[in-house]
Amino acid sequence: MRPGRLTEKECTLVLYLASRNGETCSREETVRAVYQSTYQVKIDDDRLDAMVGRARRKIEDNPRSPRFLITVNRHGHRLRGFHG
Numbered sequence: 001m002r003p004g005r006l007t008e009k010e011c012t013l014v015l016y017l018a019s020r021n022g023e024t025c026s027r028e029e030t031v032r033a034v035y036q037s038t039y040q041v042k043i044d045d046d047r048l049d050a051m052v053g054r055a056r057r058k059i060e061d062n063p064r065s066p067r068f069l070i071t072v073n074r075h076g077h078r079l080r081g082f083h084g
Helices: 008-019 027-035 041-059
Strands: 069-072 076-079
Touching: 008 027, 008 041, 008 076, 027 041, 027 076, 041 069
Parallel strands: none
Antiparallel strands: 069 076
C-alpha cells in the first residue's frame, strides 16, 4: 500500500465495497451509497471513475494493475480482500 489518506468520499467508497464481501457492485449502487444521490450516467460515471483512480493511487502498489480495487467491465467495482 502507498501512504496517503483517503478523502471522506474515497473512504466511503472503500468501506461500502468492503461491506459487500467481494460482490461486484453496480455503478448505480455505488453512486447511491457514496454520494447519496440518484445516478446520472455521464456525470456520475466520470465522477466515480475519477474517485476510483484517486483511491487506487493511495491503496495500490501499482494502480495501473490493481490487486484490491477491481473494475468489472460494463458492471461496476468490487473490493478484493487484503488477506486473500
